[in-house]
Amino acid sequence: MNLNVLKKAFFCNSQLKSRTVFLILTGVTFLIRFPFFFRDYVDRDESTFILLGQSWVDGYLPYTQLWDLKPPLTFAFFASIIYVFGKSFIAIRLFGALLVAITAFYTYKIGTKITTNQISLWASLFCIVLLSLFGSLQGVMSEHICMAFFIPALYLIASKKGPVWLFTSGLLMGVVVMVKLNMAYPILLIGLFLCYEIFNRKNSIKPLEVLSFGTGIIVVVLLTILPYYINNQFQIWWDSVILASLEYTEARRFPIFKLAPTFILIGGFLYYCWKKGIISFKKRTSILLWVAIIGVLISFFKGGRVNGHYLIQVHPMLVILVAIMIHQLYHQSKRTIPKSFLFILLLIPVESYLEYVNVVKSKIARGTFFNGEGFSVPFYIKENHLDTENILFFGYHIGYWNLSELPPSLASTHPSNICREELYPFFNNPRRNSMEELQFLMEELRPKTVVVRKGRLVFDKLEIEENEYINAYLARYYKVEATVENAEILKRLEGL
Template sequence: MKPSVLKNVLYGNSQLKNRTVFLILTGITFLIRFPFFFRDYIDRDESTFILLGQSLVDGYLPYTQLWDLKPPLTFAFFASIIYFFGKSFIAIRLFGVFLVTITAFYSYKISIRMTSSHVSLWAASFCVILLSLFGSLQGVMSEHICMAFFIPALYLVISKKGPAWFFLSGILIGISIMVKLNMAYPALLIGLYLCYGYFLRKKKVSIGGVISFGMGATTVVLLTILPYYLNGQVSVWWKSVILAPLEYAEARRSSIFKLAPPFLLIGILLYNCWKRRILSFKDRTSLLLFIAVCGVLFSFFKGGRINGHYLIQVYPMVIIFLSILIDQLVHQHNLSIPKLYLFVLLLLPIESYLEYVNIIQNKIERGTFFNGEGFSVPKYLKENNLDSNQILFLGYHIGYWNIGELPPTMASTHPSNICRDELYPFFDNPRPNSLAELHYIMEEVKPHTVVVRKGRSVFDKDEIEENEYINAYLAKHYKIEATVEKAEILQRLEGL
């Protein structure tokens, strides 16, 4: 793009083509996320998704060889990348760029129905930042996957008419649900809105559109059940996809004080948007955005938890309202805000700048851009001929993937799952609780090698009994073989 064109875009003096917007957003996303292509892992959940994706490539349905608390299309996404590109962190993270770009682009497409192209572009650009920085968002999370389907679906509901378009939007909504189950709540509210549109405002929505939307979503859900049905394992799908998340939500609820801040901030934003008529219940676009936000927030309330990466599911909608509100304030007070926007935009990706420095230093010191214990620990095991056939990663469990091994039990697929007793019945674990599981792993499986995070407790600090047991057992039966970066490699003492 020519500098003059870019200047016009930044200051709102030109209308952009969709292709140009997509290329701009792709470029921003790539530059922000590229240095993280070489990390072993960014979030432990991402590592678990990769392990289950590999298991699916190896011919095992999710929840039959390894187990985790996510719907099956999360693992299918990773499996499809592994199937075509092999064990490639770069491929996985590159597809993460596409996910974020798609989400931001369709947030732009929605936003432009409410405001100017330059405000919409700023909204989409900040959407990229919110989906890529601050915490563990540089990895590929299930929230990234689901929003790359949900936001285009929302755009189709807002902008298109006819049963075919509603069927397509239903399919996209169904995919988002089978990636993150809590998206069923905004999907339900959107469906109810469509029914309202048919019964009270028939010119807006046809009965065929309503039915097509529901059929599209239902089709996706049924297709995820089909392989389990063909293998006589429908109960596996039902317990793992439906019952386990419900039980987990009831058992792991946070206090109301932890839930309150994001609800309060978003509520204040929406109230101010309503006062300034940015949010109008007579405008189809802003109303559907509001419905989607309410649906996601209600799912957080029902689930009883809000982690940082959960907010990915609300950022693309909220940032549209926020950007329009800021634009109104700018014009009201005659502020020269575009220059400030640009400065803030350049300053925000500080994590990316630091990571660029990190990978260059790693290249100079170790001869590779790839960094992290998930690479260095397997390398140490190989170079020192240590037994990796019976290994337990209590930290850095992406290492299983890099050495081609499996966790010793289904419960240990994600190390934190060992301590989630409430989930054991849903994958028919032979042991009743976490202590029994740890006893089995350490005293019957007896892994030759154990990898832990140096200077950190093995499990969450609230898991007092589990930490006491594993610390005492490791101290008695294992010795420290080596410290590799922030990982300790322990070897079992002979005869024990």
């Protein structure tokens, strides 16, 4: 692909083949995300998903050997990659990049139904940026997985007719909800919109099509239940997927002032789009985008939380409207694009440039492109033959995977879950609260080796009692065996 093709793609309002667009978006995604293929972890959630994926490959259904608060198809994504490629960070990150490229491509496809190809391509390009940079988005998050199914499903609803296509869309939406349960809200609103269209004579959608859509969703949900039902473990699925999520939502709500900025900004933008005609309620695709965005915002409100990576669930729809708005404002101002614009664009993925440098430095210093404590700490432990029985990672817990070890308890699968005692009843934890869990880990299991993050609290600063206990216990019964990058490897004192 030469520069003329790229110039035609981004600066000329001309028709491009879908294959060409997909190759452009895949190439951009790969360039931005490639240096992170060699990082041990980007977000601790990703490490947890990998651990549960490995457990599934080893023959244990999610929530039985290890436990985390996500629907099962999140772990199925990682399990399928591990099953085929083994313990490969590159394979996981490569398929993560493919998820982003698919999401961006169907963002483009949706955009072409309400605006020009050029604007749609720019929207999809910035979709890649928003799904890959700024924070902990370079890894593979559950939001990346769900949007790679949600956006194609939305495109099918916007562009295809007939029961088969709506059933296919329903299957994709079923995957979405079994990856991110909160996406049930936008899916429900979309379903209600389809029901409304049955009675709207301007549209030709039939009841059978809506029924096919709902059937597709139900089929996927039932398929996730099936292995638990066969093994007489349906209650585990129900407790872990449904009841635990509801309890977590009620127990971990943000104060309203933390939620307000997101709702004010997005709500204000949607109102502006409506007033300026950017959202045309005469166009079915525009209505679907609006419905999807509102549904995601409702899910944020009901969940009581908005973290940075949650916004992945709204960016693909929102970025189309933003691109249309910028295009309108640009033409209204009648200005030419300054030459510095391209230079600014090239500066956006600065995180990727820095990571390329980090990868090269790692190769020069250590002889490997792979970098991070998730690699260096297990390497030190192996080289120095430290005891790994009941080893406990309070930080860098991807180290379990690289050591072929397991977290010592279900609650410690994700270190922060130790302090989420409201979830204990849903995986039948015999300990009643986080202090009892910590006492079990430290005083009964007595791990010979503990890994912590150097100079940082083990738990969130709000967990005062837990931090005081673990700090005092580690100071009394452990010594620092080694400091490896930003990790401290602690060794239990002899006879204690």
